[in-house]
Amino acid sequence: MNSLVLEGSPKTPSINFNGANGAFLIEGRSIPENSLDFYKPVMEWLDSYINEPQEETKVSIRLEYFNTSSSKCILDVFKKLETVFKRGKKVIINWHYEMDDEDMLEAGEDYQSIVKIPFNMIEDDE
Amino acid sequence: MNFDLNQWYEEKIDEDAIFDYKGRIDDEDVTRILNSIERILKAKDESPKIFKKIFNVLIELVQNLHHHGEVPADLNVDYNKFGVLILRDEGMQYRISVGNFIKIEGLKLIRDRIDQINTLSSEETRNLYRIILNNEQFSEKGGGGLGMVEIARKSGNNMEYQFIDYNADYLFLSIDVVI
Numbered sequence: 001m002n003s004l005v006l007e008g009s010p011k012t013p014s015i016n017f018n019g020a021n022g023a024f025l026i027e028g029r030s031i032p033e034n035s036l037d038f039y040k041p042v043m044e045w046l047d048s049y050i051n052e053p054q055e056e057t058k059v060s061i062r063l064e065y066f067n068t069s070s071s072k073c074i075l076d077v078f079k080k081l082e083t084v085f086k087r088g089k090k091v092i093i094n095w096h097y098e099m100d101d102e103d104m105l106e107a108g109e110d111y112q113s114i115v116k117i118p119f120n121m122i123e124d125d126e
Numbered sequence: 127m128n129f130d131l132n133q134w135y136e137e138k139i140d141e142d143a144i145f146d147y148k149g150r151i152d153d154e155d156v157t158r159i160l161n162s163i164e165r166i167l168k169a170k171d172e173s174p175k176i177f178k179k180i181f182n183v184l185i186e187l188v189q190n191l192h193h194h195g196e197v198p199a200d201l202n203v204d205y206n207k208f209g210v211l212i213l214r215d216e217g218m219q220y221r222i223s224v225g226n227f228i229k230i231e232g233l234k235l236i237r238d239r240i241d242q243i244n245t246l247s248s249e250e251t252r253n254l255y256r257i258i259l260n261n262e263q264f265s266e267k268g269g270g271g272l273g274m275v276e277i278a279r280k281s282g283n284n285m286e287y288q289f290i291d292y293n294a295d296y297l298f299l300s301i302d303v304v305i
Binding site for chain 1: 160275
């Protein structure tokens with residue numbers, strides 16, 4: 001399967017979903033005024049991926065900031081991946097947060113409480 | 127008795143004010159405001175933790191202005207999103223004041239929402255956030271109803287608000303958040 005690559009901007013994260021090896025990355029800031037527009041192609045790509053997923057999908061989330069309108073879209077990303085997980089494939093979410101950023105850790109825990117996929121909370125030094 | 131926006135604004139800007147803005151709140155204005163405040167806080171060498179809290183709350187407040195900042199006809203401006211934002215460094219705390227016009231019929235909804243959130247403990251705020259996050263609903267403006275909850279959660283303080291009569295159709299809503 002092909003990959004999805006979106007370059008980051010001051011208000012939108014860089015997205016790199018590798019369809020060939022199942023390594024997914026969302027990184028940067030996700031604070032667009034209209035996040036539904038930004039995440040639409042991501043959801044469409046995931047709809048295809050769900051039908052031909054890799055044995056293992058490893059998702060790295062390295063967000064500095066995200067706004068509340070993005071938070072629902074991020075949940076939707078996880079829910080798509082939950083479908084893959086429920087079909088017996090391995091899915092893991094590595095939720096990165098900067099040292100002492102308790103708010104970002106809590107945000108990860110919010111998703112962890114809703115989504116039935118294993119989460120690793122990873123505190124980064126820098 | 128008539129509300130004087132300029133006077134209200136000028137009174138807010140004293141020696142504690144480190145950023146102020148009054149005017150159009152289009153996409154590019156949101157970006158500019160956030161960039162300016164980021165530069166100001168970085169220059170003050172504020173701790174990353176406080177900086178992030180302020181910035182998170184600001185994002186929601188400015189985007190609220192963008193989505194809900196109405197323009198009464200007598201403002202005589204050629205755009206349709208208007209808002210006011212003042213950031214003050216009060217020594218032991220930061221205070222963000224925002225203001226925008228709302229249609230009178232919107233009063234009850236907004237007041238009830240803020241009142242409800244203000245009564246919640248931090249644990250209850252977190253639970254409410256999770257419930258709304260997972261309720262699958264998105265408002266037309268994409269906000270999803272989470273903004274106010276997020277502001278309360280990140281700031282850890284109650285929102286102080288005031289509705290001021292403006293004319294037959296509009297009120298001016300000011301909200302202060304202390305961090």
